[in-house]
Amino acid sequence: MNQVLLDAQSVLRNRLFGKETKCRQDIEKFQQDLKDLITRSVEYGESNSLLVIGSKGSGKTTLLKTTVDLLQKKLSKTLIIVRLNGYMQTDDRIALAEITRQLHLENTLGDKVFGSFSETLQFLLEALRGGSSHSSQPILFILEEFDLFTQHKNQTLLYNLFDLAMAGLTPLVVVGLTCRLDVIELMEKRVKSRFSHRQLYICNQWTAENYLQAFSNMLLLDAGFCKTAKHKSFLERWNANVVELSNNASVQDILKRQFSISKEMPSLQCLLVQPICKLNVNHQFITAADIADSARNVFSDPKANILHGVSVLELCLIIAMNHLTNIYAGESFNFHMVYNEFLKFTQKKLHILQKHNKPVVLKAFEHLMELELIKPKESTLSLASKLLKEYQPTILLLEEQQLKEAVYRYPGCPTELQQWLESSTV
Amino acid sequence: ENMAKNSLPARNRQIEQLTNLFGEKHHHTVESLYIYGHTGSGKSCVLNHVLVGNDLFHVVVNCIECYTTNLLFSTILEALSFEEGRIRCDNMNDFVRCLRKIVEEREVEETLYIVFENCERLRDKDPILLPALLNLKELTGLNLCAIFVSELPWEKFYNGTAIRDPYVMFFPDYSKDELVEVLCHLRPQETDLEFYKQYVGLVLSMFFFAFRDLRELRHLVEINFSFYEQPIVDGKLTKDDKHKLWKNIEPHLTSSLQKLLMREACNGRQSNEPELTESIKAYDLSKGNTVKSQNLVELPFYSKFLLISSYIASYNPSSTDRRFFLKHAGRMRKTARSMKKDDHKNCHLRGPHSFPLDRMMAIFYSIVDEVVPPSAGLFSQISSLVSLHLLAQLGQDQLDMPKYKCTVSLDFITAISKTVNFDVIRYLYDFV
Numbered sequence: 001m002n003q004v005l006l007d008a009q010s011v012l013r014n015r016l017f018g019k020e021t022k023c024r025q026d027i028e029k030f031q032q033d034l035k036d037l038i039t040r041s042v043e044y045g046e047s048n049s050l051l052v053i054g055s056k057g058s059g060k061t062t063l064l065k066t067t068v069d070l071l072q073k074k075l076s077k078t079l080i081i082v083r084l085n086g087y088m089q090t091d092d093r094i095a096l097a098e099i100t101r102q103l104h105l106e107n108t109l110g111d112k113v114f115g116s117f118s119e120t121l122q123f124l125l126e127a128l129r130g131g132s133s134h135s136s137q138p139i140l141f142i143l144e145e146f147d148l149f150t151q152h153k154n155q156t157l158l159y160n161l162f163d164l165a166m167a168g169l170t171p172l173v174v175v176g177l178t179c180r181l182d183v184i185e186l187m188e189k190r191v192k193s194r195f196s197h198r199q200l201y202i203c204n205q206w207t208a209e210n211y212l213q214a215f216s217n218m219l220l221l222d223a224g225f226c227k228t229a230k231h232k233s234f235l236e237r238w239n240a241n242v243v244e245l246s247n248n249a250s251v252q253d254i255l256k257r258q259f260s261i262s263k264e265m266p267s268l269q270c271l272l273v274q275p276i277c278k279l280n281v282n283h284q285f286i287t288a289a290d291i292a293d294s295a296r297n298v299f300s301d302p303k304a305n306i307l308h309g310v311s312v313l314e315l316c317l318i319i320a321m322n323h324l325t326n327i328y329a330g331e332s333f334n335f336h337m338v339y340n341e342f343l344k345f346t347q348k349k350l351h352i353l354q355k356h357n358k359p360v361v362l363k364a365f366e367h368l369m370e371l372e373l374i375k376p377k378e379s380t381l382s383l384a385s386k387l388l389k390e391y392q393p394t395i396l397l398l399e400e401q402q403l404k405e406a407v408y409r410y411p412g413c414p415t416e417l418q419q420w421l422e423s424s425t426v
Numbered sequence: 427e428n429m430a431k432n433s434l435p436a437r438n439r440q441i442e443q444l445t446n447l448f449g450e451k452h453h454h455t456v457e458s459l460y461i462y463g464h465t466g467s468g469k470s471c472v473l474n475h476v477l478v479g480n481d482l483f484h485v486v487v488n489c490i491e492c493y494t495t496n497l498l499f500s501t502i503l504e505a506l507s508f509e510e511g512r513i514r515c516d517n518m519n520d521f522v523r524c525l526r527k528i529v530e531e532r533e534v535e536e537t538l539y540i541v542f543e544n545c546e547r548l549r550d551k552d553p554i555l556l557p558a559l560l561n562l563k564e565l566t567g568l569n570l571c572a573i574f575v576s577e578l579p580w581e582k583f584y585n586g587t588a589i590r591d592p593y594v595m596f597f598p599d600y601s602k603d604e605l606v607e608v609l610c611h612l613r614p615q616e617t618d619l620e621f622y623k624q625y626v627g628l629v630l631s632m633f634f635f636a637f638r639d640l641r642e643l644r645h646l647v648e649i650n651f652s653f654y655e656q657p658i659v660d661g662k663l664t665k666d667d668k669h670k671l672w673k674n675i676e677p678h679l680t681s682s683l684q685k686l687l688m689r690e691a692c693n694g695r696q697s698n699e700p701e702l703t704e705s706i707k708a709y710d711l712s713k714g715n716t717v718k719s720q721n722l723v724e725l726p727f728y729s730k731f732l733l734i735s736s737y738i739a740s741y742n743p744s745s746t747d748r749r750f751f752l753k754h755a756g757r758m759r760k761t762a763r764s765m766k767k768d769d770h771k772n773c774h775l776r777g778p779h780s781f782p783l784d785r786m787m788a789i790f791y792s793i794v795d796e797v798v799p800p801s802a803g804l805f806s807q808i809s810s811l812v813s814l815h816l817l818a819q820l821g822q823d824q825l826d827m828p829k830y831k832c833t834v835s836l837d838f839i840t841a842i843s844k845t846v847n848f849d850v851i852r853y854l855y856d857f858v
Contacts, residue, residue: 010453018563056590088519088565098519152430183624231516266591273456273593277446300596302462302579308462312635336431337775356636357684364637372582388833390816391777405576411601 002281004234009224012276016269027059030202034067034175037198041173042138044077046162047165049174049195051146053181057264061179063202064142080139086148092157095149096120103127103139125160131170138171146176149188158187162194204263211259214268216246219286241285248288264393271298304399306371306405312417313353313412314364317342319421321331321374321396322403332377332393335365349416362390373397434475435611436604437468440597444476447593448571451536456593457563458572460545460580464595465639469575470543472597477539480688484539487549495555502540503528518558522566529568538570545574546582553585560590602634609640609647621665625654628672632679646682673684719851723814726818728798729807730846733832735789736817737839740778742833742855744785752855773857774836780820780829783808 025225033050039056040046054060072079080101089095100106100120105127128139141161143149149158180186185196206214219242226232245251258267274297275290307315320341324333339361368374377393407413407421434441448455462468476485485505492498499515506528507513515521529538540562542548547554558565562572572592580594602610606626609610613622629647637643657663663670725733742750773779791798798804811817812830822827834842843850851857 008693010447013449013453013455017456085565087561088522090517090552090554093516094519255801270591270593273447274443277449297594297596302581302594302596305596305598306462306464306579309467309638310438311637313637334775334777336777340775352635355680355683360636360684367637370577372578388777388831390835 004117004228004230005279005281007227008221008225008234008238009276009279011221012219016272018178027063027202030063030200031067033200034063035071038067038071038079038140038173039075041140041171042071043075043081045132045134045136045138045171047168047170047172047200049162049165049176050198050200051176051178051183051195052200052202053178053183055204055264056179057262057266058179058202058204059265060179060202064175064177068140069209077137080129080137081142082139083142084144084149085147086143092152093117093120094307095152096124099124099224110314121149121156121160125164126163127174128170130165131286136170138173139170141174144178146178147180147183147186148405150183150191155188155191159191159194162191166194206259206263208256208259211263211268212246212252212255214265215255216242217274218272219245220266238285245286245291251288253278254291258295271295299416301402303373303402304406304409306373307398307402308409308411310368310371311364312414313356313361314368315407315413316345316350316353316417317361317364317368318346318373318396318398318403319407319417321394322398322400322421324395326400332395334393335362335390336409338365345420349420350414352414369394433611434468434472436600436719437472437597440468440595441476443595444472445480448476448480448482448537448539451480452569453537454569455537455571458574458590458592459578459592459659460574461590461597462576462594463656464581464599464639465577466642467597467599468542468640469597473573473575477541482539483534483536484541486541486543488543490544493547494743495551499524506538508533510603518555526566526568529566535569538568539569539573541575543575546576546578548574549583549585556583557589560592581788599638600640602630603628605634605638605640609644612644614651618665622651624668625651625675628654628675629679632683634784636683644838650675650678652680696744723816725758726807726840727846728794728804729811729843731794731848732786732790732804732807733811733816733834734839734843734846734848734850735793736781736786736811736830737831737834738789738818738852738853739781739786741773742853743773743779744781746855747785747789750855751789772856778831780831783828783830786830 021229034052037048037050041048045069052060052064068079068081080103082099084095084098089098096117097120100123105124108273149155152158161172161174164170165174176183184192184195184199218324220239221235225235254271255268257269261267271294273290273296275286278290279286307318310318317338320338321333323341324337325331339358342353365374369376374394377395404421407418447459459534461473463469474486476482477486485502487498487501487505489498492501496514496516500513503513503515503521503524506525508531512526515524528574542559545556548559559572559574563570574592580592583589606623609626610619610632611621613619628649629650630643633643633646657671657674658665663674738750787800808817808830812819816834817830818831818833820831832839839850
């Protein structure tokens with residue numbers, strides 16, 4: 001039994017953590033364009049360029065990966081693939097070196113390995129220009145985080161790549177992936193004019209029902225899992241449980257709530273991480289309670305979590321700041337004003353805090369600054385205000401509603417504090 | 427795993443969550459994990475226990491230590507590499523290549539965990555460093571998991587570009603009971619648990635309102651325990667004399683409370699120096715805030731007066747100078763306007779104003795009893811006050827009409843003025 005469960009967990013973990021990418025059937029319809037483009041370049045030696053645009057987590061990389069994998073098997077000639085990523089190749093010099101490396105040209109360069117920028121560029125251009133549209137092997141350039149390449153100096157790399165694609169020599173397909181919709185505007189005019197202006201927008205048109213369906217798809221085990229009789233019986237029980245789970249009203253509520261925040265795959269995966277990792281011999285099936293527990297983690301307000309852990313003294317200061325922000329209509333405050341309010345309050349209401357002297361309160365104030373619940377107003381970061389940190393204009397980064405909830409949730413919060421928050425005066 | 431549970435009280439749930447999340451050694455896990463919670467809530471401790479306890483392939487780097495990107499990269503690579511010696515790595519591209527090479531050389535199938543402690547510092551570096559590290563699994567194509575540890579909520583890391591969200595995990599703060607449990611767990615070995623528990627309860631009852639940082643509490647509990655134990659060691663009291671024990675420890679705790687978080691209490695020295703600032707006790711803003719003589723800078727006689735006059739100039743509206751410093755100012759007529767103005771006596775709340783040099787010198791001449799001729803020596807004292815950071819000079823204009831601000835506190839200035847027998851409070855508009 002144990003082994004079966006482990007197998008099931010492995011399958012699910014692989015789905016969740018990205019080894020398999022079978023869970024997005026709906027992006028297949030975008031594949032056709034991409035397939036045509038690459039096939040034409042391989043079969044007829046056409047060059048082209050394309051931008052794939054879609055929000056993060058919408059499956060751009062997955063789409064490209066599946067398409068390329070599919071085509072590699074079918075095509076007559078092998079496709080040379082050069083993968084670049086804006087995060088890694090942070091400038092054109094590094095990018096050129098990486099292209100040389102991926103084309104296995106570094107030996108041909110001989111002694112000049114990665115010499116000056118212009119040498120490398122010239123060498124590469126000659127190498128790429130040398131071919132003809134029919135005899136040469138086609139090259140596919142994949143540029144992930146395309147928008148970052150537009151920040152390189154003079155956009156030299158982009159200019160040359162697009163220029164080569166226009167020249168109709170070595171067949172060249174340039175595919176850029178980005179999540180920025182304004183990416184066309186980021187290109188310089190001379191670069192823009194060489195780009196083919198093909199764009200593929202990947203947008204997720206899921207409805208709530210699709211999202212629920214994706215949830216089941218993510219969890220359902222398929223026939224490939226049935227290696228032994230034990231596996232089979234487990235699969236039946238597991239799948240029955242998943243169906244039951246997806247019909248559960250509270251699970252559906254949670255999924256709908258998550259859907260209305262983000263309808264991309266990662267949001268769903270995030271919700272499922274905890275329940276799937278939690279499976280063990282004593283807990284073989286995912287229950288609605290697991291999902292609810294995980295949802296509580298995912299939906300929890302991080303600021304409320306942090307506020308739960310501050311001391312009463314710090315909470316008291318935050319309330320004072322909230323009052324000051326209200327009184328001065330959003331103007332900044334400084335430590336002395338907060339301390340003054342704090343003193344007024346502790347003298348009248350909460351004597352227990354009275355014994356804390358000013359340096360201690362200042363420390364508490366600085367701790368709040370460290371937690372970034374308050375921050376100094378940016379316009380005033382001059383020398384003089386740095387010297388006078390007690391008078392540094394500061395603003396509160398909390399909503400009153402957040403504060404109220406935090407105070408109610410705070411364990412053992414003195415009633416005086418609650419009353420003080422409610423009333424505007426001490 | 428059991429070992430970890432025993433040595434880390436009140437963190438079972440987190441240990442379990444992490445162990446589940448990591449799974450078997452070769453299991454793929456989340457691409458990036460973000461752990462946040464207050465200081466001293468056991469984030470690093472639990473993480474280390476799980477990583478070391480389950481013998482996982484990991485490397486921990488502290489982003490404060492590795493203050494440049496290059497240092498960060500080479501620290502990780504050096505920790506993973508078999509070869510000795512420094513590895514230079516200038517950019518993300520080389521880092522990814524080296525990482526791939528090293529992992530391939532080691533021929534491990536296991537998941538690699540890279541832990542970035544204090545990862546809020548990553549925000550100060552290259553803006554694409556953090557998104558790249560979040561994507562490290564995809565970039566390298568290796569089976570790895572980047573773990574980020576910080577005090578701040580994840581939303582503080584958003585900076586506009588589409589950044590991939592990590593899987594977020596929160597470490598809740600310890601409740602009061604849990605704190606007692608943890609502190610008792612850390613007690614000196616030979617002490618009696620019940621006795622220590624009672625002592626920790628006493629300490630917490632005094633400090634819990636002010637702060638809940640485990641590290642500070644632990645420090646306080648440790649330094650004060652010898653005082654608590656002393657009467658019993660001497661044989662004066664037994665462990666059951668709870669009330670007397672409390673009476674005995676209370677002054678020590680109160681003094682620690684005054685110096686809370688200042689780490690002054692660490693040598694247990696009680697200062698018996700005479701308070702310099704008795705006259706200002708009536709003044710509520712500075713209540714309990716005393717300036718010890720050790721903090722006072724010894725200044726020349728005129729410098730003291732210069733500083734006092736700069737303080738007055740900073741905290742008084744210039745319209746009131748007439749009233750304080752003109753010999754025959756006459757009776758101030760109380761008009762409705764001036765009454766209304768009294769409401770604005772809040773210079774000590776708003777902070778010091780800047781003032782021109784002339785105004786300060788005018789005040790200086792009128793508060794010094796003797797006749798002081800203006801000399802280069804006098805003016806050079808002003809610049810030494812600026813270099814001591816007691817005065818701040820504003821703007822670039824040093825020749826024509828320099829402007830200054832006084833940066834010292836009220837306590838400091840009252841202490842100074844006492845040494846020259848000058849009652850500064852009488853000259854401050856906020857206090858008349």
